[in-house]
Amino acid sequence: MIATFRIPGAGRLKQAETARFSFDGQSYAGVEGETLASALLANGVHLVGRSFKYHRPRGFLSAGAEEPNALVEIKRDSARRTPNVRATVQELYDGLTAQSQNRWPSLAFDVSALGDIASPLLSAGFYYKTFMWPKSAWKNFYEPRIRAAAGLGVAPDQPDPDHYSARFAHCDVLVLGGGAAGIAAALAAAETGVRVILADEQADFGGSLRFESGARIDGQDGFAWAQGAVAALKAMDNVRVLSRATAFGYYAQNFVGLVERVSDHLQSPGRELPRERLWQVRAKRVVLATGAIERHMVFADNDRPGVMLASAARTYLNHFGVAVGRNVGVYTANDSAYAAAIDLKKAGVGVAAIVDLRDHPTGSVIDEARALGIEVNFGRAVIRAGGKLRVSSMTVQPKNGGGERTIPVDAILMSAGWTPSVHLFSQSRGKVAFNDETKRFVPGTYAQDCVSVGACNGTDGLSATIDEAYAAGAKAAKDAGVKNAGANTVKGIKPKVDASESWSRGMLGAAPGAGPDTTVKAFVDFQNDVTAKDIRQAVHEGMRSIEHVKRFTTNGMATDQGKTSNMHGLAIAAETLDKPIPQVGLTTFRAPYTPVTFGSIVGHARGPLFDPTRKTAIHPWAEPQGAVFEDVGQWKRAWYFPKAGEDMHAAVDRECVTVRKTAGLFDASTLGKIEVVGPDAAKFMELLYTNPWEKLEPGRCRYGIMLREDGFIYDDGVVGRLAADRFHVTTTTGGAPRVMNHMEDYLQTEFPHLNVWLTSTTEQWAVIAVQGPKSRDIIAPLVEGIDMSDGALPHMSVREGRICGVPTRLFRMSFTGERGFEVNVPADYGQAVWEALWAEGQKHGACAYGTETMHVLRAEKGYIIVGQDTDGTVTPGDAGLDWAVGKKKTDFVGIRGMARPDLVAKGRKQLVGLKTKDPKVVLEEGAQIVGDPKQAIPMTMIGHVTSSYWSENCGRSIALALVTGGRGRMGETLYVPMPNGTIEVEVTGMVFFDEKGERLNG
Amino acid sequence: MLLIRCPYCEEERPELEFRNAGEAHIARSADMAATSDDDFEKFFFIRSNPKGIIYERWRHMHGCARFFNAVRDTVSDRFLLTYKAGEPKPAKLPGAAE
């Protein structure tokens, strides 16, 4: 197909290769290097989408990142479907496949466009009003329908196969925006030798020099100058130049986030290329050169495809060589749109008329337009656009009323003036100030080490812009504190502007064509379908703050964040409120400037790289044994070891019985371990744990409880005293880091006088628990230098010696109630020692057991698990652990908290055992407990189940629970109401097996 | 991401290396067990939560692991000063006149 709107000789892509692409299944030809928008326009396609709320046909408003309408889906394959891509940003490549969104059954005929007729129902605040009654209808009826009919693109339903990379960077001067101002600032800074990064969101540097045909710098066309200057910058060692890189967020202390689109413009990006790269840049100084965005005119049906910003039409013509129509009309309130008319006219495009809202504008562009034979009308307004799927006419009327005249056109180019892009400045927490003369918000008070230059600073004219930017770039380099900055600036020469255009002034708010008429749709915010009428209505309904108007109307809340709409919305609200604009206030600019993919933020931190996976030294043994693993924090722990044909239940029953009958081996390596060492180690332990430690003899162990200052249990574990000045502390698996932090905090800040060192040794030791009547028989043959007899190594003692020839700390301790040992060996020997113990164990019929069996066995003995049987509101007394609190101690963390009135009051929840009346019924952990099952709902709940298991050793179910006044209820019957009926339980002690504890030495 | 100066490392490092540890200069009584209910309430539960200057504790978790104190403006998020644990509240703050 021949691209009929491509103008021979126009634009900068004359040598470019043809790129074939499809849109909604139709094939077209474009050229590489242009945007999808440009390519569609070259083929005469203006209708590209449907609006969010009313499903109105929409075309291209802009030629850049501010685009609210032309959002399409780009599809590379079934997984790589990117919705809501701005066609004005997406670069064309051969084979690109794009689809329109938010239409059914087709773009040209969309049944939901009936919403346009029903629009009185969808007016401002419709989210809050229309769909609110009856309440249940919102969930069942309105919301699903709105979600189906409205909304933008469809999210992909497969994992993203692309990869994303990330870079941190530091520089002296970061220049954001690569138009004339940014380039001039970068040149000045770079010439001093400081580290400079220059970034621009476009593929090509130059900013508005892409279309500003009247600009000449250093004797060249403005755009050509920009290319030469950027090439010179790229050649400098101290400069990094990033194109296709959008600065989306400006954070504290000159920390700026940018996303570089690395391969979205490539036909078949290699796998080695990331799709996008996140840059996190810390800059000593930031130069903001973000330019300005043109505003549209607000008049009836200003959203018809073909109605667009004047600067967009110029970009399509001057940069891409594409005419947006054959017979265009221009509607403006400033000078810059004249340049668009002049450029198009010179390229052979018919210009039906220029309609200028101003009464008596003067200037060279106006003279030039007239000289070219263009009809120019002053003091008139376009009150309506004709056409539906494409604009067909504009209706003109003197702005103070009078006869209407309808002029046939196939495009309307509009300009209400230019809004400085203060987004990043505002994100940096700078305060904008309103310039009443030029009706613009410009940077006022700075909060960070940055400076705004050029159009984003409200500076008009290319010459003033380059002067300002060049000086600012040099100053930024100097302020960045580089010693020799400024010393060799002589080699730089400030670019000289030979010619430029004037774009100042314009108007804010609704033009006459926006009507007071309530049926008129004069759009302020295209993407969210907010009209001038909606803003006025919001004010009439009582909204006073612009923040309220914004939320009520959703003006500026779409993915374009109101880049073209905020100022108009504000002006209309101010006019309706009859208040000056600054008093109504500007809404806050928030990151991101343009939408950022989750992929770029996540980077490589996905899948197995999302979070570290910690594996024990014994993991490589357990895995081929068929262990099923569970995640405990970052750890993979062997959960149970099923034999052929066993389910979890059968495996756990077998493991539980085997441990108590013979023995079992358990990998306890994940236990937290902290070495507490120093002359004051015992004193420190006295302060951090409830128990007494001073008199614990070296070689003995004690079960320790750690509280927070509020008196609640924080952690627990067995502590071995290896020497007068050395403790081997164990913590819960999940608690290790916070216990270490807690200890360090007190040591460094509350008890700094204590001479103690703390070292985390969790990963230094592999821990093999050998538990059961045969445990000593299994270990003894492998141990050297430790007397294993009960007299020499009683329960709760620790010895250092060797096992299998390697050093060990051998603990005699039990978390099962059986005779038991925990063999600590340096982690590198963990697997070998385990295998040796396993070989010994096999001789006795021992099994390997996992965390589930460990849980059941400890529950049979009533041993608590901190974090399961306690929840941060349980005191040692509540847990039945009063015996572990040193009664004679005068201080420890939590001593005062424990004595708080509520913590010593009667009727606290206490940990008890529960036995179901039917021994086969296993309670659900977390289930609530009541005293009277017949009471009215909501019932008074007196506790909950904390641990519950089937105990094969007891031949019944067992449970632990926190129950109000629990220890006073022994033998009482309580009830656990469940969806399928109420379960009767009896309150018991917490020990279900070997109540006398004889098996510890069995 | 904030930059925080560790007074032990004597370097500005990114926020990722640090952990906030709550308000600073809240003294734990030397005779804890004898503290009254009211004093314990003040010590354990009551925090100033100011809009403006806050004295707070930070830990250089992924650096030297030391706890230290910082003065931060909660409005601007700006750190005015950091100093070692145990040092008194600074009498004068840089830029306090602003």
Ligand SMILES: [Zn+2]
């Ligand atoms: Zn440090």
